Amino acid sequence: MTKNRLEAFSDGVLAIVITIMVLEMKAPHEASWESLIHLLPVLGSYIISFLMIAIYWGNHHHLMHTISHVNSGILWANTHLLFWLSLIPFATAWMGENNFAQNTIVVYALLLNLCGLAYFILLTVMKNCNAGNRKLLDLLKHQMRKGMISLIAYTTAIGVAFVSPLIAGIIIVVVGIIWLVPDRNIERSIKEN
Amino acid sequence: MTKNRLEAFSDGVLAIVITIMVLEMKAPHEASWESLIHLLPVLGSYIISFLMIAIYWGNHHHLMHTISHVNSGILWANTHLLFWLSLIPFATAWMGENNFAQNTIVVYALLLNLCGLAYFILLTVMKNCNAGNRKLLDLLKHQMRKGMISLIAYTTAIGVAFVSPLIAGIIIVVVGIIWLVPDRNIERSIKEN
Amino acid sequence: MTKNRLEAFSDGVLAIVITIMVLEMKAPHEASWESLIHLLPVLGSYIISFLMIAIYWGNHHHLMHTISHVNSGILWANTHLLFWLSLIPFATAWMGENNFAQNTIVVYALLLNLCGLAYFILLTVMKNCNAGNRKLLDLLKHQMRKGMISLIAYTTAIGVAFVSPLIAGIIIVVVGIIWLVPDRNIERSIKEN
Amino acid sequence: MTKNRLEAFSDGVLAIVITIMVLEMKAPHEASWESLIHLLPVLGSYIISFLMIAIYWGNHHHLMHTISHVNSGILWANTHLLFWLSLIPFATAWMGENNFAQNTIVVYALLLNLCGLAYFILLTVMKNCNAGNRKLLDLLKHQMRKGMISLIAYTTAIGVAFVSPLIAGIIIVVVGIIWLVPDRNIERSIKEN
Numbered sequence: 001m002t003k004n005r006l007e008a009f010s011d012g013v014l015a016i017v018i019t020i021m022v023l024e025m026k027a028p029h030e031a032s033w034e035s036l037i038h039l040l041p042v043l044g045s046y047i048i049s050f051l052m053i054a055i056y057w058g059n060h061h062h063l064m065h066t067i068s069h070v071n072s073g074i075l076w077a078n079t080h081l082l083f084w085l086s087l088i089p090f091a092t093a094w095m096g097e098n099n100f101a102q103n104t105i106v107v108y109a110l111l112l113n114l115c116g117l118a119y120f121i122l123l124t125v126m127k128n129c130n131a132g133n134r135k136l137l138d139l140l141k142h143q144m145r146k147g148m149i150s151l152i153a154y155t156t157a158i159g160v161a162f163v164s165p166l167i168a169g170i171i172i173v174v175v176g177i178i179w180l181v182p183d184r185n186i187e188r189s190i191k192e193n
Numbered sequence: 194m195t196k197n198r199l200e201a202f203s204d205g206v207l208a209i210v211i212t213i214m215v216l217e218m219k220a221p222h223e224a225s226w227e228s229l230i231h232l233l234p235v236l237g238s239y240i241i242s243f244l245m246i247a248i249y250w251g252n253h254h255h256l257m258h259t260i261s262h263v264n265s266g267i268l269w270a271n272t273h274l275l276f277w278l279s280l281i282p283f284a285t286a287w288m289g290e291n292n293f294a295q296n297t298i299v300v301y302a303l304l305l306n307l308c309g310l311a312y313f314i315l316l317t318v319m320k321n322c323n324a325g326n327r328k329l330l331d332l333l334k335h336q337m338r339k340g341m342i343s344l345i346a347y348t349t350a351i352g353v354a355f356v357s358p359l360i361a362g363i364i365i366v367v368v369g370i371i372w373l374v375p376d377r378n379i380e381r382s383i384k385e386n
Numbered sequence: 387m388t389k390n391r392l393e394a395f396s397d398g399v400l401a402i403v404i405t406i407m408v409l410e411m412k413a414p415h416e417a418s419w420e421s422l423i424h425l426l427p428v429l430g431s432y433i434i435s436f437l438m439i440a441i442y443w444g445n446h447h448h449l450m451h452t453i454s455h456v457n458s459g460i461l462w463a464n465t466h467l468l469f470w471l472s473l474i475p476f477a478t479a480w481m482g483e484n485n486f487a488q489n490t491i492v493v494y495a496l497l498l499n500l501c502g503l504a505y506f507i508l509l510t511v512m513k514n515c516n517a518g519n520r521k522l523l524d525l526l527k528h529q530m531r532k533g534m535i536s537l538i539a540y541t542t543a544i545g546v547a548f549v550s551p552l553i554a555g556i557i558i559v560v561v562g563i564i565w566l567v568p569d570r571n572i573e574r575s576i577k578e579n
Numbered sequence: 580m581t582k583n584r585l586e587a588f589s590d591g592v593l594a595i596v597i598t599i600m601v602l603e604m605k606a607p608h609e610a611s612w613e614s615l616i617h618l619l620p621v622l623g624s625y626i627i628s629f630l631m632i633a634i635y636w637g638n639h640h641h642l643m644h645t646i647s648h649v650n651s652g653i654l655w656a657n658t659h660l661l662f663w664l665s666l667i668p669f670a671t672a673w674m675g676e677n678n679f680a681q682n683t684i685v686v687y688a689l690l691l692n693l694c695g696l697a698y699f700i701l702l703t704v705m706k707n708c709n710a711g712n713r714k715l716l717d718l719l720k721h722q723m724r725k726g727m728i729s730l731i732a733y734t735t736a737i738g739v740a741f742v743s744p745l746i747a748g749i750i751i752v753v754v755g756i757i758w759l760v761p762d763r764n765i766e767r768s769i770k771e772n
Contacts, residue, residue: 005586005640007198012594015205020602022279023213027286030293034750050279054272059197061268072637076759079633086601086629093606180269200391208398215472216406220479224487232404243472254461256393373462393584401591409599413672432729436665440658447654456709465682566655 003070006078008141013082017089021046031122045096050087050171052112055179056085056119059143063122066136069129071137077125081118087111105165109157109172115152123147150175199271203253206275211246211283211323217286220274221233238289242281245305248372249278252336256315259299261328262322274311279341298358302350302365309343315342343368360372389456392464396446399468403475404439407432410479431482435474435557440566441504442471445529449508452522455515463511465466467504473497491551495543495558502536509533538563585657589639592661596668597632599634600625624675627752628667631691634758635664635698638650638722641703645715648708656704662696666690684744688736688751695729703728729754 027041028035090109095104123140130136153175161168218235221228252275284304288297316333324330346368355359411428414421481490509526516522533541539561547554604621607614670690675685702719709715732754740747 005590005643008201008587009590009594009636011198011202011205011589013598015202015594016209016598018275019206019209020598022282023216023282023602024606027217027283027290029290031287031291036296036300039212047276052274054276057202058265058268058272064198075637078693079637083626083633086598089601090604090606094610097608098610103610103612103615107615115337124639126769138337170699191251194482204391204395204398208395209402210397212402212472214404215475216409218476220410220476220483224480224484224489229489229493237393241412243469247469250395251458251461251465252509257391299450394587397588398592402595403589404661405599405665407596408668409602411669413603413669413676415676417673417677417682417738419682422682422686433662436662440662444654444658450584520588542657552730 003064003067006070007061007064008077010064010082011057013086013158014053014060017086018050018057021049021092024089024096041099042093042096045092045100048176049092051176051180052115053088055176056115059119059179062139063136063143066139067126067130067133071129073125073192074122074129077118077122081115081122082169084111084115084118086117087118094128100164100165100169102161104115105161105168105172106158109154109161113151113154113158114173116147116154116179120144120151146179149178196257196260199268200254200257200287201274204250204260206279207246207250207253207338210279211243211250211284212294213278214242214282217282217289225242235286235289235341238285238293239318241369242248242285244369245308246278246281248369249274252312252372253266253386255332256282256329256336258322259332260319260326264322267315267322270311270315274308274315277304277308277311295354295358298354298361298365299351302345302347302354302361305346306347308349309340309347313340313344339372342371388451388534389398389450392448392456392461393450396450396464396468397443399472400439400443400446403472404436404443407435407478410475426524427485428479428482431478431486434562435478435564437499437566439471439474441562442501445505445565448525449512449522449529451528452525453512453516453519457513457515460508460515463508464503467501470497470498470501470504486551487553488547489519491547491558492544495540495554497545498558499537499540499544502533502540506530506533506537532565535564582643582646585649585654586640586643589604589643589657589661590636591635592665593632593636593639596665597629597636600628600668600671603668603675606653612640620678621675623636623670624671624679627755628671630755630759631694632664632667634755635660636757638698642715642722644713644719644772650708652704653701653708656697660694660701663690663694663697667694679744679748681744683741684740684747684751685737688733688740688747691751692733692737695726695733698725699726699730715770725758728757 015017017056025039025046030040044167055120088111095101098104113160123144125134135150153171160171218232218239222234281304284297284301288294288301291297317339319329320333346364350361350364353364411432413424418462453557474497477494481494484490509530512522515524516520539557543554543557547556586632604618607618658659667770668688670683673678674687677683705715706719732750736747736750739750
């Protein structure tokens with residue numbers, strides 16, 4: 001029951017985070033195509049962030065699915081993750097409004113890194129609290145591997161952004177696609193339940 | 194359980210999408226009736242979009258009701274649908290603020306088409322994953338027929354908008370009404386459960 | 387199950403409606419007490435509307451509690467109610483920003499009337515669909531009596547607002563308080579479940 | 580069932596309150612680091628309020644976990660609490676935009692006091708309605724002690740803010756940390772369920 005409410009609260013926050021980002025795409029006061037074209041960078045940053053939040057939601061979903069016990073540590077590690085995710089609309093808007101300028105990509109990659117770190121902490125806390133849960137351990141092994149790749153890639157992207165914002169952006173998107181590729185093991189674990 | 198959380202997340206996103214549209218109806222800084230009358234196009238576009246999102250919610254609801262299995266494909270097809278639906282507040286605001294100008298109706302009809310396509314993809318993915326589920330197949334047959342009519346009508350509306358924005362708008366509203374007419378088969382299927 | 391999702395969607399919309407109203411209370415750009423005092427009408431209209439939405443949530447809650455069957459009619463009557471309730475943030479902001487000017491009170495009372503009417507339609511549809519449910523009938527009798535008083539009072543308030551906005555405002559608040567007084571029968575019905 | 584919907588509505592409101600605060604952090608129209616540094620007070624006030632709402636969510640969660648009966652009194656005491664919590668985004672934005680000016684800290688501490696008082700009322704109403712529930716009484720004893728300390732500390736902070744806004748701010752943050760320290764008794768009570 002405790003777990004259900006944790007999921008409900010997380011779902012609520014993620015649903016709002018993913019949706020309020022669209023409020024940053026302010027409707028132009030004229031009906032010309034040019035006014036729409038000016039919004040393309042904002043739309044682009046929206047698409048990337050929508051994908052990121054959706055990936056976090058999907059993984060969070062799989063993660064919660066495997067556990068049965070929730071303690072205060074998990075509650076707070078989860079809140080900590082939601083905090084960093086809640087800043088994504090801000091970083092998205094800053095990046096979109098400034099045409100993916102160098103600084104904005106650095107901050108965006110840094111924020112994704114902090115979200116990744118917070119997810120990593122959540123995984124670790126869950127592992128300690130649910131030792132002996134084989135399904136969780138299987139999932140953790142896969143998510144931690146992907147998580148490690150993401151942390152390295154985002155950190156690289158921060159450095160790369162100072163040289164070429166474009167390449168940094170491509171790294172961020174590619175990492176997203178890695179997470180999108182369905183994990184056969186997760187898939188199987190869903191089917192078994 | 195997995196299905197419940199997919200519903201909860203979708204409900205959350207749709208509830209937010211349908212509600213934040215009202216934020217575009219900015220309260221005038223004066224209390225005159227004229228200032229309200231200037232908002233009528235914004236109110237009009239709000240009513241149309243409220244109806245569209247409500248119809249999607251109703252159909253999504255019926256669809257989820259019929260299935261018991263959820264896989265990664267369904268999760269992502271659903272996220273893809275939510276992405277296009279999340280852009281409706283933007284298209285609505287653009288159309289309302291510019292008095293249903295030609296370009297704005299073209300974009301709106303195009304977006305509805307993309308939402309319809311995403312719903313179609315979701316139906317197809319669900320069908321492949323829940324083969325042999327007769328209730329789902331019955332529902333699919335009816336929703337796909339209506340969906341096909343909608344796709345043709347919206348595509349026509351995009352072309353028509355270049356000639357007469359008014360007729361294009363009427364087509365969009367009429368398609369909405371087709372979906373509103375309760376499907377006897379769906380009705381029966383609800384009662385049986 | 388169908389009923390649960392209807393509740394979840396309604397809860398989501400009502401939670402958002404009640405919360406986004408606070409966004410209309412824009413934080414002043416200076417820290418003086420005067421700047422806060424200028425916001426008092428906005429705060430006042432916020433308090434009234436928070437109360438109204440909370441009352442609707444409470445009654446909606448009691449209503450759904452009594453029924454077990456949901457059909458398309460109920461789905462659409464409920465969506466119709468949510469539509470009018472979703473306009474409350476707009477009417478609230480207009481009233482607050484214009485210091486409870488005559489026109490704004492007329493519109494606000496009119497909107498409450500439309501919400502009341504939509505609730506009345508929902509009650510009627512539910513009654514037809516759940517004939518023989520004694521608990522629902524008991525609740526309906528009480529809610530319809532209060533609803534009738536509200537419709538008369540709000541309609542009166544519309545007329546009165548043209549003469550004295552203040553008295554119209556008092557009528558609106560008093561009607562709210564009538565709904566706040568707990569109904570012994572509802573109370574008992576909750577305890578029995 | 581009644582309890583579930585009360586939780587769902589509260590979760591919805593709290594999730595929205597915690598998330599819309601980020602909308603006050605407006606993305607700067609330039610990509611310079613200076614423009615980000617100007618936002619630090621806004622970010623600071625956001626972090627404090629995120630923590631406060633998260634603490635309320637956690638405690639609310641534990642509280643609801645212990646009870647099985649909900650009556651109209653609890654419904655309204657809960658709505659009353661949500662009302663004050665819903666004003667936190669406003670107070671947060673005012674404080675952040677005005678660099679933690681004296682007046683804004685006074686209002687913020689006052690609002691936290693009112694939230695605390697509303698929580699206290701909710702505890703009292705619950706106690707009266709669930710007499711004999713030992714788990715609730717245990718929780719109440721601990722939460723009321725912490726609540727009393729908070730009320731005294733926030734009231735002190737209001738006075739202190741007139742002398743030193745900084746010390747008042749520190750008091751507010753320290754009180755937050757007191758609530759963060761996991762209560763062994765609550766922890767145990769979660770495990771037992």
